[in-house]
Amino acid sequence: MGPVQQQRVTGAGRPLIRLTWTDPVTGADGFLVVHLLVSGLATGGTRMRAGCTMAEVEDLARGMAAKTAVFDLPVGGAKGGIDFDPKDPRAIGVLTRFCEAMRPWLDAHWVTAEDLGVPQHLIDEVFARIGLQQSYHAAIRRSLDPEATLRRVHAGLNAPADGGLLGDVIGGYGVAQACLATANTWAWEVAATTVAIQGVGTMGGAAAWYLHEAGMRVVAVADAAGTLYDPAGLDVPALLELRDAFGEIDRSRVPSGVTQLPREAVLSAPVDILVPAAISYAITADNCAAVSARVVVEAANTATTAEAEALLRARDVPVVPDFVANAGAAAWAWWLLLGQVGADPEDSFLRLRTEMRTKVALLLERWVIDGVPPRHTGWELAEARRAALAGGGPEQPVVIP
Numbered sequence: 001m002g003p004v005q006q007q008r009v010t011g012a013g014r015p016l017i018r019l020t021w022t023d024p025v026t027g028a029d030g031f032l033v034v035h036l037l038v039s040g041l042a043t044g045g046t047r048m049r050a051g052c053t054m055a056e057v058e059d060l061a062r063g064m065a066a067k068t069a070v071f072d073l074p075v076g077g078a079k080g081g082i083d084f085d086p087k088d089p090r091a092i093g094v095l096t097r098f099c100e101a102m103r104p105w106l107d108a109h110w111v112t113a114e115d116l117g118v119p120q121h122l123i124d125e126v127f128a129r130i131g132l133q134q135s136y137h138a139a140i141r142r143s144l145d146p147e148a149t150l151r152r153v154h155a156g157l158n159a160p161a162d163g164g165l166l167g168d169v170i171g172g173y174g175v176a177q178a179c180l181a182t183a184n185t186w187a188w189e190v191a192a193t194t195v196a197i198q199g200v201g202t203m204g205g206a207a208a209w210y211l212h213e214a215g216m217r218v219v220a221v222a223d224a225a226g227t228l229y230d231p232a233g234l235d236v237p238a239l240l241e242l243r244d245a246f247g248e249i250d251r252s253r254v255p256s257g258v259t260q261l262p263r264e265a266v267l268s269a270p271v272d273i274l275v276p277a278a279i280s281y282a283i284t285a286d287n288c289a290a291v292s293a294r295v296v297v298e299a300a301n302t303a304t305t306a307e308a309e310a311l312l313r314a315r316d317v318p319v320v321p322d323f324v325a326n327a328g329a330a331a332w333a334w335w336l337l338l339g340q341v342g343a344d345p346e347d348s349f350l351r352l353r354t355e356m357r358t359k360v361a362l363l364l365e366r367w368v369i370d371g372v373p374p375r376h377t378g379w380e381l382a383e384a385r386r387a388a389l390a391g392g393g394p395e396q397p398v399v400i401p
């Protein structure tokens, strides 16, 4: 599939809106890209990392438009990004000023949420500070009963589930389901299947937790400080207990049987499934030869460059794309907003498990039978769903109960 077809799949090739903002206090740059509006709404998280660029945010916004299409959500795709170190004590001030500057969008059109370097509780704190209550504000204010919707959203996000609060773990739960569907495609026994995960924050941590719970052997995890490896399988819940607020594991308390390796080592761990769940562009043409996994399941957005994916394909290694594998968080937020799930985690887990396993099975089946890369099948799916929605006549405003 050539670039023209790729563009078509996620709507227009170029984004609808690109905004650049410069923080008057620190000089940090921030970006908003709205790739596509549907019924006047677009959804996508806000990330903060030193070195974040407009090009990265554009890629992420395009990916969001694909996610919402694949999961039949009545909303377009957008993304925010700030080029600033989230560990800097001035970070919350930068995020607050960014949200103030983006207020017209956040008030009426852009539903944002957590992303790399910005946990959900932090963005909600900032929204409360600027009088917008909650990061889903643009959708909540359109609902028929905004107060009831806000209560439902709070109850869902804060519902206790195995592994943490539902709002924090649901995205990683979806990634774990994508991995389990992958194992199922080749009839790999779950207990004999090994996995390595780059990043143990919101997404990687929850994916590790649910894979461990399902009995899969998590043999390597990495955070920004390095890789932890145990071929017999890591004690995931114990390691996750040692994380700080930035998803870094306290090395002074890591069990002695665990080998500590450089950060990049996670990519070459000898495993069946590699889950990049941290930075964008983690797997590149330069490092993909080191990947020894049989399948890559993308929890991080734009985790694999196009060149790296082509090289992996030539080695018969499929990549389950971000806009399917990690879409659980975005899809669930909209199921919650639309009142299709509530505060009972079992309803949310069942819905996501069913949808994720079906979609990943479809993508990998085409790879196995026809050699079609899962990303291409995902794009086709996104295009078909978006066309079906558009084919229903003039755009109808989304009704949020």
Ligand SMILES: NC(=O)c1ccc[n+]([C@@H]2O[C@H](COP(=O)([O-])OP(=O)(O)OC[C@H]3O[C@@H](n4cnc5c(N)ncnc54)[C@H](O)[C@@H]3O)[C@@H](O)[C@H]2O)c1
Residues within 6 Å of the ligand: 045, 047, 114, 115, 116, 117, 118, 171, 198, 199, 200, 201, 202, 203, 204, 222, 223, 224, 225, 246, 247, 248, 263, 277, 278, 279, 280, 299, 300, 301, 326, 327, 329, 330
């Ligand atoms: N949080 C969400 O709801 C959500 C949803 C969909 C996709 N994603 C994507 O998942 C990825 C991770 O997001 P998150 O919210 O879990 O972030 P996070 O900030 O909660 O955690 C990031 C983790 O990655 C680690 N890390 C950072 N740089 C690293 C490096 N160079 N090598 C190894 N590990 C490194 C950190 O130490 C931490 O463990 C991002 O690409 C994000 O866009 C997040």
